[in-house]
Amino acid sequence: MSTPLLAAFILFVFFVLLRAAWNRYRVRGASTGVPSLFDLLPANVAGIESIQLDGRWWYFGFADDFVMSPLMDDIDAMAAYAARHLRQVEGAIDASAWRALAEESRAESHLASLERRVIDLAGLKAAPARLRAAPGPVPELVQATHLHYLLMSNTGDQDFPDPPPHVRDAFVRLGLELDDPSGSFELGLEILGGTRSLPEGASLQDAASGVLWLWDALIELQGWDWAVTLGLRPAR
Structure with missing residues (x-):
């Protein structure tokens, strides 16, 4: 490899590593001890x-x-x-x-x-349990759309995991996109909230399975300990 190409390759690798380090810092939270280099950027x-x-x-x-x-x-x-x-x-x-x-x-x-920033957190925390017990309307989960947006924003650049086969099949029947978690979550909630019709061949159980899987994955991907602070997941 020629010297200019080697230098370009090294520079490219440096910027890739720098970007990865910044994403990790921004997603998982800043240190409360000695200031990070990234505090100055x-x-x-x-x-x-x-x-x-x-x-x-x-x-x-x-x-x-x-x-x-x-x-x-x-x-x-x-x-x-x-x-x-x-x-x-x-x-x-x-x-x-x-x-x-x-x-x-x-x-x-x-x-x-x-209005959208005033949220019934107690109701929101109870809604997934009710949805797991029996598929049906979940107004508390549906109405917290702004918090859903913030939780999605708090995943940084992390990818959602691959869903299990039964959830993947439910996504197909509902016409939801696996590569658009935010959009699919909102569409699933609209179905459960009664503002969007079920596609032919799909069921409320499909909608519940898709929404609950997305919700659980979203909580696991939270940075800055938001899930623990909100009481959506116990501290580990």
Whole structure:
């Protein structure tokens, strides 16, 4: 291999490894100890968003369809975390400025209306168990569409696993796409919510199987310990 080609190959490998390291960092969460090299990169530019769960406000960093922080119900802790790990476009700002942004996020979001950001978390957690017991309407699961979006955004670049054969068959009968987990999840919920008709040859059991498999996989792929914080999965 010629010297220029070797240099190009080494440079390519370096950038592939750098991108993989950044994706792992952004998906799984930043260290709370010694600041990471990636804390200094422009990719940490983000804002603060918020959701209300069972009457309590929670805050998190968010940018470009990526969750950028743990989910926190302490606004001062969120501001301190953002001051350490996140940046605004104009550069670093202090915790007091981040706190002001967090306060503003309750009234105005760049992602969703206030109505969509107020979520019945207790009902949401109970819905999958009810769906496992008997396929049928699951309004609490259907209505939490904004939280579904955030959970999908919190998987980073991780791929969903391959479904078992019975789920794959259910996807085929429902006309859902295995390579579009987010779209298939929403379509499955619309069927269970009664706003979309079942395709000919499909059943509510098919819809329940597809949605539950996607839900379980989604919870397993959560970064920043969101699944544990939300009580959707026990700590390991």
